[in-house]
Amino acid sequence: MSAVFSRLAPLRVAKYALGGLLASVFAALLGLSYSTSAGVIAILSIQTTRKQTLTLVVRRFAAFFVAMALAFCCFSVLGYHLIAFGLFLLLFAAFCQWFGLQEALVMNTVLVLHLYAERTINLFWLRNELLLLLIGAGIGILVNLYMPGAAKTIRQSQAQVEQAFRDILQRMADRLLTRSKQDYTDACFAPLEQQLEGLARKARENQGNALLSDQWYFVNYVTMRQRQLTVLRRIYDNIHRLDQVPEQALSIAALLEDISRSFHEHNNASALLQQLHGMQTTMRDEPLPQSRAEFENRALLYRVLYDLEDFLQLKADFAAALTDQERSRFWGD
Numbered sequence: 001m002s003a004v005f006s007r008l009a010p011l012r013v014a015k016y017a018l019g020g021l022l023a024s025v026f027a028a029l030l031g032l033s034y035s036t037s038a039g040v041i042a043i044l045s046i047q048t049t050r051k052q053t054l055t056l057v058v059r060r061f062a063a064f065f066v067a068m069a070l071a072f073c074c075f076s077v078l079g080y081h082l083i084a085f086g087l088f089l090l091l092f093a094a095f096c097q098w099f100g101l102q103e104a105l106v107m108n109t110v111l112v113l114h115l116y117a118e119r120t121i122n123l124f125w126l127r128n129e130l131l132l133l134l135i136g137a138g139i140g141i142l143v144n145l146y147m148p149g150a151a152k153t154i155r156q157s158q159a160q161v162e163q164a165f166r167d168i169l170q171r172m173a174d175r176l177l178t179r180s181k182q183d184y185t186d187a188c189f190a191p192l193e194q195q196l197e198g199l200a201r202k203a204r205e206n207q208g209n210a211l212l213s214d215q216w217y218f219v220n221y222v223t224m225r226q227r228q229l230t231v232l233r234r235i236y237d238n239i240h241r242l243d244q245v246p247e248q249a250l251s252i253a254a255l256l257e258d259i260s261r262s263f264h265e266h267n268n269a270s271a272l273l274q275q276l277h278g279m280q281t282t283m284r285d286e287p288l289p290q291s292r293a294e295f296e297n298r299a300l301l302y303r304v305l306y307d308l309e310d311f312l313q314l315k316a317d318f319a320a321a322l323t324d325q326e327r328s329r330f331w332g333d
Helices: 004-030 038-047 051-077 084-096 101-118 124-145 151-176 190-211 215-242 248-262 268-284 290-320 324-331
Strands: none
Touching: 004 038, 004 124, 038 101, 038 124, 051 084, 051 101, 051 124, 051 324, 084 101, 084 215, 101 124, 151 215, 151 248, 190 215, 215 290, 215 324, 248 268, 268 290
């Protein structure tokens, strides 16, 4: 995670500096008053993703016209006094809070302060403030158009996540056939959970930067894997509670090994589900347990098997929900 921040932080700083400078210079070249405010607006417009930046700019433009209208009313009625500015702040802050536009409060208040300082609201100054907003927001959008490609890092993280899943599944298969579970801990889950959280952040940022294409695939992929991890935790709990190795454990361990070997982004889990359903049918037809211990351990195995069904069904549902375009683009079908 620190490597990601070390790569992105200098880029963000460079965007702030370049955007603020370009906006201020461009506003000054156009002869606008308070030209440095355009630089501040540009800096405030640069967000984590392109879509966040565009959304923020649209919301600030909507709030700008409300701010100018409120300022005109307050200053026209009460004059250019602090009480009028205070009333404007009260009304505009309430408007921003009511409509969820809190991010527009400070920037538009700065623009209104220009009118307060000049003691006038006319077309010249309204044009000046609007151009400051246009230049600042426009430069902010242009500077933020550059985003380093995330596909390679996402694919690398996917490979690490899937290898971690394979290791956990293989370990489960081995431990299922071991009577003693004293040294079988859940320490493997926390690192995988952190990997998935990091991958989820990358996937969301990648989706937010995709202005002309749909990148929800990666977001949905991570969600599916996170749900599978929850199921694996349940399976671990049940395996850890086993104190015998019933005969049925052999076939379930073999299934776990098959899942581990075939665990891949492009596997739709169809064949594995068929294999599992056949095992469920076979186990239902077996003789009843002869002792309480055998009954309890076999019940735990049944729960492991049905949790594995949930685990595989999550992947099957994910695969079934893919569009033809997603299959062609991400699976190469």
